[in-house]
Amino acid sequence: MRDDAKRPEAEHEPVTGEHDARPGTRRRRPGRLTACLCLLATLLLVLPGLVPDSPGHLGSLLETFLPWLGLAVPAALVAALLRRSRLAAAAALLPAAVWAALFGAALFAGDGAEEGGLLVVQHNVSDVNPDPAATARALARTGADLIALEELTAPALPAYEAALSAGLPHHATVGTVGLWSKHPLVGVRPVDIRPEDVGEGWNRGLRATARTPEGEVAVYVAHLPSVRIGPAGFASGLRDESAVLLARALSSEPLDRVILVGDLNSTLDDRGLAPVTSLMTGPASSFAFSWPAAFPLARIDQVLARSAQVTDIRTLPATTSDHLPVAARVRLRGRGGGAHVHL
Missing domain, CATH: 1.20.58 (Methane Monooxygenase Hydroxylase; Chain G, domain 1)
Incomplete structure (x- = not known):
């Protein structure tokens, strides 16, 4: 063998x-x-x-x-x-x-039940919103002190004015952005955040002074350019340029206390928004993903502050827009009358 x-x-x-x-x-x-x-x-x-x-x-x-x-x-x-x-x-x-x-x-962020300060609501209402009146009624029920809207169109504007005027009698619009307030608004003016290569008639920034019981606060509403994801990558150049222009306006604001509200087409982690986030602060921690409404992936709708504190931010129930509304509590500090040192 x-x-x-x-x-x-x-x-x-x-x-x-x-x-x-x-x-x-x-x-x-x-x-x-x-x-x-x-x-x-x-x-x-x-x-x-x-x-x-x-x-x-x-x-x-x-x-x-x-x-x-x-x-x-x-x-x-x-x-x-x-x-x-x-x-x-x-x-x-x-x-x-x-x-x-x-x-x-x-x-484990808060459920939005916190009280005190200003209740600020931000919503991109969509320029193709099929039912702006329903969106306006939903916003009116929030009981907000300030409501900032983007993608306002001329045909839809009367629906928002009709629904919001009872609780927020003071309002201002510039181009496609608007601000509604419980408190008087003065010093309303456009804020030029139009990138160089964008044509005339593109107006998506405003500034107003809200006279609150705790003193004056400058309120900015901004809608930065959209970004696109395609074969060439993440097209954010126009948004980044607009963010620089917004930061310049914020750094020149004479009031200490500032609230910035808007669709910034960016998260707070994105380096493209660094010119703005270096001047303003947001909530300590919260996802509150606001876009797209059908399956939210990121919070690009922001409420930021200077010489004030954003203590809470959360999403609200969906409207007929492609964004979810977000609501934030903002606690004001001091009287807000001092001048800010320009950068």
Whole structure:
């Protein structure tokens, strides 16, 4: 009998993959790729600025949807389960911990029941809204002190004036943006945030002084240009240019206390909005995703303040617009009469 016939049957079985112990053969470690992807997700969460903005404004795109990187965690855990990899499961804990540190508080943000300060509502009402009267009635029921609207059209404007005038008798409009207030508005004027390559007649910024019981506060309403995601990347150049112009207007505002309300077509993490967010502050933590209304992915409708505090922000029930309304509480500080040092 040949010698190899006496060998155990197992010795004749081919050895492949992670069990291959032949000399010179690299042992596979299941989950190594998943672990590397977890490390990459963690790095992007902590340092999204490492992603360059050129070409295609990829950095801004990442920052706009930064919280959604958290989906890497359940994906890694599923992969770890399928591959039975302890390495992948352990690696998933790293982005999970970082995500929780960055965004965990937003999961437990207030329910909007907080009282005090000004109740400010922001809503892009859509220039193709099929039922502006219904949207206007929904906004009137919020009991807001200030309501800022964008994409107002001439045919729809009377519906908003009719529905909002009882509770908010003071209002001003410039181009396609408007402001309704319980308190008197003075010093109303346009704010030029039109990018250089945009034609005449594009008016999407206004400024007014609201005379509240706690003193005067400057209120800005702005609608920055839209962005597009296409084959060339994230087209945000016009929005970024408009943000610089808005920041210049805010830095020149003589009143200390300022509230900025509007559709900024940007999240507060997006570097494209940095000229504005360097001057203003938003809520401490809250998702309140407002767009698109059918499946909200990001909050691009903002309420920001200077020498005041945005203590709470939340979304309101859907209207017939493609955005959700957002409501915020703003606590004013001091009397607001001092001049601001221009930047």
